Amino acid sequence: MGPLDDQVVRADSLTATPDGLDIAVYSHWYRALPLPSLVKADLTVDGERIEPSTLSVTVNGHRYGFGELAEHGDEYWFTTDPVVLHVPVETTPGREHRVQLLLGLSIPYILTGPDRVPLVAPSSTDKTLTAAGASS
Amino acid sequence: MTDTAPGLPRLGTTLFSLSLEQRRPGRDFASLVNEVAARDLGPGLEMVAFQSLRGWPRLSDAAVREVRGVIDASGPTPSCLAINNDLGLYPGRLLSDDESYEYVAVQVRGAAALGFPVTRVGVETGPAILERLLPVAEELGVKVGVEIHAPLTIEAPPVAALKDLFTRLDTEWLGFIPDMSSSMRAVPDAVDDAHRAAGIAPELTALTKELWAEPGPTMAKFPELERRAAEAGANPAQVGNLKMMFTMHGKMEPERWADFFPHVVHVHGKFYGVVEGPEGLTDPSIDWPAVARVLRDQHYTGFISSEYEAHAYSDRYNAFDQVRLQHDMLKSLLEAEPAVAR
Numbered sequence: 001m002g003p004l005d006d007q008v009v010r011a012d013s014l015t016a017t018p019d020g021l022d023i024a025v026y027s028h029w030y031r032a033l034p035l036p037s038l039v040k041a042d043l044t045v046d047g048e049r050i051e052p053s054t055l056s057v058t059v060n061g062h063r064y065g066f067g068e069l070a071e072h073g074d075e076y077w078f079t080t081d082p083v084v085l086h087v088p089v090e091t092t093p094g095r096e097h098r099v100q101l102l103l104g105l106s107i108p109y110i111l112t113g114p115d116r117v118p119l120v121a122p123s124s125t126d127k128t129l130t131a132a133g134a135s136s
Numbered sequence: 137m138t139d140t141a142p143g144l145p146r147l148g149t150t151l152f153s154l155s156l157e158q159r160r161p162g163r164d165f166a167s168l169v170n171e172v173a174a175r176d177l178g179p180g181l182e183m184v185a186f187q188s189l190r191g192w193p194r195l196s197d198a199a200v201r202e203v204r205g206v207i208d209a210s211g212p213t214p215s216c217l218a219i220n221n222d223l224g225l226y227p228g229r230l231l232s233d234d235e236s237y238e239y240v241a242v243q244v245r246g247a248a249a250l251g252f253p254v255t256r257v258g259v260e261t262g263p264a265i266l267e268r269l270l271p272v273a274e275e276l277g278v279k280v281g282v283e284i285h286a287p288l289t290i291e292a293p294p295v296a297a298l299k300d301l302f303t304r305l306d307t308e309w310l311g312f313i314p315d316m317s318s319s320m321r322a323v324p325d326a327v328d329d330a331h332r333a334a335g336i337a338p339e340l341t342a343l344t345k346e347l348w349a350e351p352g353p354t355m356a357k358f359p360e361l362e363r364r365a366a367e368a369g370a371n372p373a374q375v376g377n378l379k380m381m382f383t384m385h386g387k388m389e390p391e392r393w394a395d396f397f398p399h400v401v402h403v404h405g406k407f408y409g410v411v412e413g414p415e416g417l418t419d420p421s422i423d424w425p426a427v428a429r430v431l432r433d434q435h436y437t438g439f440i441s442s443e444y445e446a447h448a449y450s451d452r453y454n455a456f457d458q459v460r461l462q463h464d465m466l467k468s469l470l471e472a473e474p475a476v477a478r
Contacts, residue, residue, distance in 0.1 A: 001334045001377050003156060003451040030155045030448075031187040034225050073225045078190050080159060108222035109258055111230075118224030122373070 004028040009099055009125045013082075016091040016131040021045065024082035028123040029105050032079050035059060035072040039120060040104025045089050045097055058084040093133030101125040139179055144470045145403065145431050146439050147463050148180020148215045151188050153444035153455050158187070165189070166206045173210035177459050180215030180439035181207060182256075182402075185243065193219075193243045200249050207251070215439040216281070216313070216402045217252040219243035221261045236261070237268050240280075244269065248276040254402045254438075256283050256313050259294050263301040266310055273309040281313035281401040286386035287354065289318055290395050302399040311401035314393050315443070316422050318386035323348050324408030324421040327381060329450035336374050340365055344378045354382050390426040397434040408446040409453065410461040417465035428469040440466065 007026050015022040025041075027033065038057070043050040055066040059077055063086070077083055091097065103123045110119040140146055149172050157163060165188055172178065185192045191199050207214060221240050223230045231239060240261060247255045259282055261269075266280060273280050288295055302310055323345045331341045343364060347357050358379060365375050393400075410419050418424075431440070442459045 001330050001380075002448045003330075004159070005333070007159065026159075030152065031184050031220070032190075032192065033186075034222060036225060036227055039227070070227050076186070076192075079187050106224060106227075108224035109220045109260055111224060111260055116223075116230060 002028070004030075005123045005125070008103055008123050009101060009127055009129070011129060012132065014097060014099070014129045014131040015134050016093045016095065017086075017134045019086065019088075021087040021089045021091045021097065021131060022134075023085045023087060023099060023101075025085055025101070025103065026082050027077060027079065027105065028103065029107065029121060030079065032076040033105060034108060035064075035069040035075050035077060037106045037108060038066075038069050038077065038083070038103075039106045040102065040122075041066065041085060042102040042104075043085065043087065044100040045087060047098070048089070050087055050089070054088050056086045058086065091131050093131055096128055096130050098128045099125065140467055140470050143435075143437065145436050146180055147178070147405075147466060148182060148212070148439045148441045149177040149459050150182035150184070150216075150218070150404070150441040150443050152182075152184050152218070153442060153447070153459055155187070155455075156447045156451055157455055165203070166210075169206050169212065170210045171456065173212055175456055175460060177442070177456070177463060178212035180441055181212035182214075182216040182218065182439075182441040184218040184220075185246065186220055193239075193246055195246060195249070203250055214250065214252045215441060216254040216256055217243075217247040217250065218256040218283075219247065221257055221265070223260055233264060237265050240265065241269060241272050244272055244276060244278055244280060248278045252278065254279045254281055254313075256281050256402065258283055258285070259288060259298075262294070263297055266298075266301060267305070270305065270307060270309060274307075279309050279311065279401045281311050283313040283315050283404065284318055284396065285315040285404075285406075286317035286320070287383050289386055289388040290392045291388075299396075299399070308401075311399040312396045313402045313404060314396055314400060315404035316390075316406040316427060317384060317404075317445075319388040319390040319393065319423075319427070320385045320421050321387075321423050322421045323381055323385050324446060324449070326408050326446035326449040326453075329452065330448070331377065334374065334377055336370065336377060337368070340368055340370055340374065340378060343368065344381050348382060348385065348387075354387055358382065385421075390423050391430060393427065393430045394434060397436070400434070400436060400438070402438055403431065403436070403440045405440040405442045405462065405466070406445055407443070407458075407462055408449075410458060410465055417461055417468070419462070419465065424465060425469055428466065428472075432470065442466075
């Protein structure tokens with residue numbers, strides 16, 4: 001909840017690549033978070049639910065499977081940088097897609113409840129945007 | 137730099153106030169620091185290390201030189217570096233005490249390298265870790281302060297444990313960082329914007345503000361808020377947002393900040409908006425005249441970092457302008473009576 005929610009997926013976030021659709025995603029949290037904090041990316045593209053296990057993610061120039069992020073606690077997603085979700089959806093430059101994303105960030109220093117579980121801060125996006133062509 | 141009179145608390149800004157500014161195209165660390173200086177919003181400069189410093193907590197020597205160079209060239213005085221103890225770093229477990237100590241100690245060393253005299257941790261850094269950090273703090277000459285932020289108050293058990301620790305150790309290197317979120321007199325109006333954007337009916341926002349303002353401990357009001365909000369049609373996510381109003385805005389009497397002395401090492405001037413009222417500048421949600429009285433009475437001469445946080449709810453106000461208004465208000469309140477010699 002707040003002004004950063006609208007910036008999670010931006011007007012120029014979609015890129016069509018030969019491998020599928022790339023979505024640049026920005027954090028709705030105010031500080032850099034360790035990569036295991038990216039705990040939830042419930043993604044639906046054009047009404048089709050995308051299994052998180054089929055996503056890969058580029059952050060800091062490294063590409064990881066979504067499930068591998070949990071192992072990289074010594075690496076951080078900086079405040080103003082996007083991560084890029086690589087989505088196995090066929091597309092071409094100029095094509096429109098409806099992107100629905102529920103992003104959940106585990107906040108490692110805010111522990112809640114008697115079991116001291118990290119808060120998960122959600123941010124919800126529902127936008128229809130046009131994919132640009134990949135720059136070479 | 138404009139400063140308060142000798143013997144009074146000093147003013148400053150945390151870059152956290154500029155969280156939305158930081159995201160604007162063309163902005164970088166240097167441009168934010170330079171604009172704080174150009175707008176005379178020092179002399180104190182605070183930042184959240186993980187927010188502002190790419191590469192934290194392992195800055196290269198070159199990065200340290202660059203950050204110091206930006207601050208030195210623009211003129212503000214480093215006041216406090218907010219660091220984090222990311223206990224929930226890995227899924228399914230919390231850091232061990234050894235891991236937690238190392239995680240924080242590395243950052244205290246980083247703060248020293250950058251020239252900050254104080255670091256801020258959260259209450260998740262408990263007495264055992266703080267006691268282990270004391271020799272590091274002493275050796276480096278960097279204080280470690282625990283932020284007292286809503287929903288914490290002087291009555292919260294973790295706060296009492298910290299007060300016992302600081303009293304027992306009798307040291308200047310560990311202490312409290314009061315944050316005014318714990319002692320508010322009203323829920324800020326900026327939340328209306330966030331609730332509107334989240335599809336929360338204005339009646340629900342009004343209900344939450346009304347319950348908040350009623351007497352009694354805030355935590356005891358959660359069941360009634362949940363029940364009445366659900367009856368009024370709020371979905372679970374919206375109820376969560378409404379409950380956050382209770383968590384983020386504490387109701388401790390501002391006079392109780394006196395009980396944290398003499399262990400106060402820094403102050404967060406948290407605020408959500410200063411407006412021009414019939415009698416001059418005023419903050420509708422925080423009783424700054426009362427806070428200023430406490431700080432003066434306790435002879436506090438450290439920094440008050442202006443921490444504008446309405447950006448979490450609304451983007452319609454300019455954060456630089458808001459900090460300017462708060463500085464003008466605070467300077468006038470603090471200097472209202474003759475100051476004692478510093």
